[in-house]
Amino acid sequence: MEVVYFAWVRERIGLPRESVTTAAATPRALIAELSAREPRYGAAFADPSALRVALDRKLSDFDAPLAGVREVAFFPPMTGG
Amino acid sequence: MRVSVQPDRFDPAAEMAGFGTGPTTGAVVTFTGIVRDDTGRMQALEIEHYPGMTEAVIADYARAAAERFGLSDVLVIHRHGRLAIGEPIMMVATAARHRQAAFEAAEYLMDWLKSRAPFWKKEVGADGESWVAAKDSDEDALGRW
Numbered sequence: 001m002e003v004v005y006f007a008w009v010r011e012r013i014g015l016p017r018e019s020v021t022t023a024a025a026t027p028r029a030l031i032a033e034l035s036a037r038e039p040r041y042g043a044a045f046a047d048p049s050a051l052r053v054a055l056d057r058k059l060s061d062f063d064a065p066l067a068g069v070r071e072v073a074f075f076p077p078m079t080g081g
Numbered sequence: 082m083r084v085s086v087q088p089d090r091f092d093p094a095a096e097m098a099g100f101g102t103g104p105t106t107g108a109v110v111t112f113t114g115i116v117r118d119d120t121g122r123m124q125a126l127e128i129e130h131y132p133g134m135t136e137a138v139i140a141d142y143a144r145a146a147a148e149r150f151g152l153s154d155v156l157v158i159h160r161h162g163r164l165a166i167g168e169p170i171m172m173v174a175t176a177a178r179h180r181q182a183a184f185e186a187a188e189y190l191m192d193w194l195k196s197r198a199p200f201w202k203k204e205v206g207a208d209g210e211s212w213v214a215a216k217d218s219d220e221d222a223l224g225r226w
Contacts, residue, residue, distance in 0.1 A: 007129055007201035008212050057134035059197065073131060073199075077215035080128075080159065080200030081114055081171060081191055 006075035101176025131199035150186035
């Protein structure tokens with residue numbers, strides 16, 4: 001699946017997007033898997049309560065199922081307006 | 082209804098041409114957000130967004146506002162990219178039969194867009210760059226709707 005990052009999550013990971021092959025069932029499992037790979041992911045995902053997740057461009061939650069999802073996005077709380 | 086997510090500067094007055102001109106419109110409210118500098122050391126504001134999701138989220142809230150407040154027209158413009166102090170960031174316009182609906186719809190849209198449209202602000206200043214943190218008060222504001 002495609003994993004995309006925005007704002008300081010993108011900066012800490014050092015990539016705007018990447019293709020990830022994973023069997024993770026939920027976004028929470030996916031960030032645990034990525035965090036175990038390299039420290040930069042751990043730095044970005046250290047506090048999930050400071051993050052938001054979108055599945056196929058809809059806001060979701062960290063325990064939602066990833067089955068069938070093509071694009072997962074992680075980012076900080078939005079600051080528009 | 083018109084929604085635009087764009088890098089280009091816009092003129093709020095010019096955007097109002099032809100807005101809410103139907104025979105049932107009795108009230109038009111507009112809000113314009115401007116880049117401000119609270120510290121005296123800011124040089125620019127950079128706005129990042131999530132292309133594709135941003136437009137869809139704004140259109141969803143614009144449709145919801147139109148239905149809930151009986152709007153005859155609604156306009157949302159939000160910029161992204163690097164903005165200078167004093168430039169317009171975004172605007173909302175609402176047209177309704179009466180003023181209360183037009184005012185409330187504009188506030189409803191602003192409250193939801195601040196916390197749910199995928200934009201992120203970064204302040205670029207003489208001392209470096211920093212991401213603007215979301216405020217609890219913005220999230221709390223959603224409770225009234």
